[in-house]
Amino acid sequence: MTATVTSAATPAHSFDAPPTAKRRDPWQIVRYLAIGAALIFALFPIWFIVAAAVNPSGNLNTTQLIPDAFGMANYGDLTNARPFWSWYKNTLIIAGLGSIAAVFIGVCAAYAFSRLRFQGRRPGLMTLLLIQMFPSLLTFVALFRIFTDLGDVIPQFGLNTSIGLILAYLGGAMGGNVWLLKGYFDTVPKELDEAAKVDGASHARVFFTITLPLITPILVTVGMIQFIGLFNEFLLASVFLKDVDAQTLGVGLNALLTADRNKYFGAFCFGAVLASAPIVLIYLSFQKQLIGGLTAGSVK
Amino acid sequence: MTKSPWIVVKWVAITAALALLVWIGGKFAAAGSLWAVVGVSFIAMCVLAIYGTTRAVPMKYLFPGLFFLIALQIWPIVFTVMTSFTNYGDGHMGTKDESIKYLIAQTVKEVEGTPRYAMSVAVKAGGDVATGDITLLLTDPKDGATYAGTPNGLASLTDGVEKGPTGKITAATGYQILIAREVNARSKDLSDIVVPTEGGGIKTSGLSEAFVGKASLQYDAAADRLIDTATGKRYMPHNALWVPEDGQGQSLTSGWQENVGLRNYTDALTNETLRNGFVKILVWNLIFPLISVLSTFLLGMGFALLFNDDRIKGKGLWRSLLILPYALPGFVTALVWRQMFNQDQNFGLINKTFGMTIDWLGDPTWAKVAILITNLWLGFPYMFLICTGALQAVPTDVKEAAKIDGASGFRTIRSIIMPLVLVAVGPLLVASYAFNFNNFALIFLLTNGGPFEGNQTQVGSTDLLITYAFRLAIGGTTPNFGFAAAISMFIFVIVALISLQGFRRTASLEDVN
Numbered sequence: 001m002t003a004t005v006t007s008a009a010t011p012a013h014s015f016d017a018p019p020t021a022k023r024r025d026p027w028q029i030v031r032y033l034a035i036g037a038a039l040i041f042a043l044f045p046i047w048f049i050v051a052a053a054v055n056p057s058g059n060l061n062t063t064q065l066i067p068d069a070f071g072m073a074n075y076g077d078l079t080n081a082r083p084f085w086s087w088y089k090n091t092l093i094i095a096g097l098g099s100i101a102a103v104f105i106g107v108c109a110a111y112a113f114s115r116l117r118f119q120g121r122r123p124g125l126m127t128l129l130l131i132q133m134f135p136s137l138l139t140f141v142a143l144f145r146i147f148t149d150l151g152d153v154i155p156q157f158g159l160n161t162s163i164g165l166i167l168a169y170l171g172g173a174m175g176g177n178v179w180l181l182k183g184y185f186d187t188v189p190k191e192l193d194e195a196a197k198v199d200g201a202s203h204a205r206v207f208f209t210i211t212l213p214l215i216t217p218i219l220v221t222v223g224m225i226q227f228i229g230l231f232n233e234f235l236l237a238s239v240f241l242k243d244v245d246a247q248t249l250g251v252g253l254n255a256l257l258t259a260d261r262n263k264y265f266g267a268f269c270f271g272a273v274l275a276s277a278p279i280v281l282i283y284l285s286f287q288k289q290l291i292g293g294l295t296a297g298s299v300k
Numbered sequence: 301m302t303k304s305p306w307i308v309v310k311w312v313a314i315t316a317a318l319a320l321l322v323w324i325g326g327k328f329a330a331a332g333s334l335w336a337v338v339g340v341s342f343i344a345m346c347v348l349a350i351y352g353t354t355r356a357v358p359m360k361y362l363f364p365g366l367f368f369l370i371a372l373q374i375w376p377i378v379f380t381v382m383t384s385f386t387n388y389g390d391g392h393m394g395t396k397d398e399s400i401k402y403l404i405a406q407t408v409k410e411v412e413g414t415p416r417y418a419m420s421v422a423v424k425a426g427g428d429v430a431t432g433d434i435t436l437l438l439t440d441p442k443d444g445a446t447y448a449g450t451p452n453g454l455a456s457l458t459d460g461v462e463k464g465p466t467g468k469i470t471a472a473t474g475y476q477i478l479i480a481r482e483v484n485a486r487s488k489d490l491s492d493i494v495v496p497t498e499g500g501g502i503k504t505s506g507l508s509e510a511f512v513g514k515a516s517l518q519y520d521a522a523a524d525r526l527i528d529t530a531t532g533k534r535y536m537p538h539n540a541l542w543v544p545e546d547g548q549g550q551s552l553t554s555g556w557q558e559n560v561g562l563r564n565y566t567d568a569l570t571n572e573t574l575r576n577g578f579v580k581i582l583v584w585n586l587i588f589p590l591i592s593v594l595s596t597f598l599l600g601m602g603f604a605l606l607f608n609d610d611r612i613k614g615k616g617l618w619r620s621l622l623i624l625p626y627a628l629p630g631f632v633t634a635l636v637w638r639q640m641f642n643q644d645q646n647f648g649l650i651n652k653t654f655g656m657t658i659d660w661l662g663d664p665t666w667a668k669v670a671i672l673i674t675n676l677w678l679g680f681p682y683m684f685l686i687c688t689g690a691l692q693a694v695p696t697d698v699k700e701a702a703k704i705d706g707a708s709g710f711r712t713i714r715s716i717i718m719p720l721v722l723v724a725v726g727p728l729l730v731a732s733y734a735f736n737f738n739n740f741a742l743i744f745l746l747t748n749g750g751p752f753e754g755n756q757t758q759v760g761s762t763d764l765l766i767t768y769a770f771r772l773a774i775g776g777t778t779p780n781f782g783f784a785a786a787i788s789m790f791i792f793v794i795v796a797l798i799s800l801q802g803f804r805r806t807a808s809l810e811d812v813n
Contacts, residue, residue, distance in 0.1 A: 025611070028611060031606065031612060035607070035612065035618060038603050038606065038622060039618065039621055039622065042622050042624060042677075043624065045625070045633065045637065045677065048636060049632070105365045105368065106365070108364060108365065109362050111361050112358045112361035118358040121358075130796060131369075131377070133734070133795045133796045134377050134788075135788050135795070136373075137740055137769075138785060138787075139373070139377055139379070139380050141380070141784075142379035145379075146372070146376070152432075154324060154327050155428065167368070167372065168372055171368050171369060171372025172373060174368065174369050175369065175373065203357055203360075205306075207361075231629070232629040232630055234629075234630070234741060235740065239774070250629060253632070254635065257635055261639075272628075272629075275629060275632065276627070276628045276632060280624065280627045282627075283626070287620065287623070
């Protein structure tokens with residue numbers, strides 16, 4: 001690298017001589033221009049979606065960055081063509097119940113791996129890590145067969161049901177979160193639960209009344225990451241949910257666009273904006289916690 | 301330990317779980333699946349042994365996770381691994397006997413003048429009349445004997461049989477007889493059903509009669525040959541298919557599932573066509589995540605440095621806007637990018653904006669570029685987030701020391717900040733590589749592996765191993781689960797090697813103590 005040579009001549013002094021109010025830094029303009037370019041790059045596809053959503057002519061042909069008209073026609077198209085709000089309800093139920101159950105399973109397992117000593121603890125953790133590397137997509141064939149058979153006997157748990165899909169997701173509940181949660185448990189001082197044990201508290205009492213409250217922040221974070229993941233999950237859902245009424249937003253909207261790419265593009269974009277709203281809200285309100293959760297374990 | 305009211309709660313929960321399991325077990329018992337009943341009873345015993353006693357404390361916490369892990373992750377993986385040693389797929393779904401029965405039943409024709417059975421249509425008691433497997437309840441016109449017929453064969457039926465004036469069965473123990481309207485709704489299923497018998501089969505004729513027909517195909521068990529009585533052609537079993545003994549003409553439509561040992565694996569590596577496809581995909585599969593990780597990291601890092609400058613006002617707002625691409629669901633953004641890459645200037649925003657006529661998704665090279673651009677847009681906010689985190693964790697005194705020593709801004713970034721950031725985000729870059737290695741959704745939604753060149757229909761220009769395996773297993777018209785499972789084993793080994801290498805370089809494994 002020749003950067004050593006060029007760097008000496010570069011006047012971009014990021015860290016020396018903080019600018020005073022009087023001396024205008026010519027690089028300041030460049031910085032703001034760069035920020036503007038970054039924002040344009042990040043936002044123009046999103047702007048494209050919003051513009052298509054509110055453009056009442058609704059098809060792909062007329063979609064442009066500055067809509068020539070403004071209206072809600074696409075909303076009508078969407079709700080007339082498909083059970084959009086059923087999809088919304090299904091998605092919220094699946095992501096909501098699924099993430100709560102997954103966090104509960106994960107936190108129980110993480111507590112055992114962090115606090116209790118038993119045979120096979122270390123190999124168990126390693127096995128969990130290894131299992132996560134198997135391309136789960138290819139186990140869909142097996143999952144599909146399991147839930148077809150299950151649905152023949154107990155239709156409430158079979159394909160085309162929210163409960164069946166939640167159960168299928170729970171297969172990964174333990175492996176997916178246990179490392180992150182265990183790491184957080186490890187940071188809670190052991191002396192706290194040992195003191196409680198000396199006072200005669202049972203393990204369940206220590207777990208529910210002492211340890212769990214201490215790790216609530218990470219529970220919220222993991223829960224939200226899980227919620228976002230399930231809300232956006234699309235592949236397993238598209239294998240499981242064939243009934244249009246039982247579908248989730250991702251499966252339904254994708255099928256809508258596949259049905260007629262040109263005709264339904266506006267309706268798709270309107271649905272996409274509505275579907276993105278909860279996740280965008282979660283991101284914007286819990287930015288710090290989410291970033292902490294996403295990078296936990298490496299950036300300390 | 302104090303006797304608290306929680307002990308009551310605990311036993312209520314255990315009882316509820318057991319009640320649920322008994323209910324599920326009852327359903328399976330009614331459906332006659334013995335193994336499922338054994339499994340459910342075993343789970344019920346585990347619940348009682350783990351939660352009803354004060355022993356096995358770690359198990360109390362691990363059991364729910366373990367249950368789902370074993371049933372819905374480990375078992376499917378084991379199933380996939382076992383499948384990779386078979387030819388399970390289109391035309392090879394059932395056993396050899398099933399293929400014989402099926403093929404013979406397909407050729408059943410009514411013989412003029414044979415008497416017709418009176419027929420009722422039923423499902424197993426408790427089954428769904430609209431979707432449950434159909435059983436034909438038949439009455440022989442000559443001696444009035446009653447039978448239950450399914451695609452698996454004919455069985456004598458006597459328990460609780462009541463007959464109407466025409467001989468039609470109106471009630472039988474264990475069956476629910478469909479009323480005319482329900483039968484009509486399933487007329488399509490009825491016309492497909494054939495009950496195999498000696499030398500032929502029973503087929504339905506209308507909604508209340510069935511005939512015994514003769515099959516033109518016969519099975520010679522001693523010689524293990526299928527013989528077409530009309531043409532005299534003999535078919536012999538070969539590679540899990542019935543092929544003509546004289547080598548002339550087509551093999552029969554249905555084969556059977558059998559173990560093929562390592563053939564799927566060796567095919568992927570040695571079969572000319574398969575190998576060329578496999579190697580081509582593998583090369584792109586190794587390059588794609590590499591470029592993706594590098595480009596997203598460089599852009600994310602650049603933005604992080606830019607936005608980490610104290611001289612910028614309103615940083616919080618800009619940052620929130622910059623991570624929006626990450627907050628939108630992938631199924632939305634990938635599909636919208638697909639529209640933007642449309643070649644037609646009237647439709648495709650990118651060509652329209654820049655006045656280009658590039659065939660983004662139709663040209664093999666441009667399709668790859670389009671995927672990399674889309675993934676850059678999708679992935680840079682994550683890199684931006686983790687780099688911002690790492691940048692803020694760089695201690696200020698280090699930066700001040702560099703300044704005092706006279707280092708320029710660029711020099712400080714290159715020699716002080718970057719090494720510190722890389723140590724922090726290194727493992728995440730490896731994880732990101734592993735993630736993109738199997739980035740199914742992006743390829744599936746953007747190009748679905750295409751464009752496909754020439755007469756090549758299986759291997760697309762932008763296929764990753766995972767999209768290729770998916771098309772082989774589920775997406776295509778002639779699924780080949782066995783070969784797809786073998787491909788997924790290759791993926792597993794590669795990803796595991798990459799990840800373990802990454803983990804070895806970090807201290808994450810040392811935390812396990």
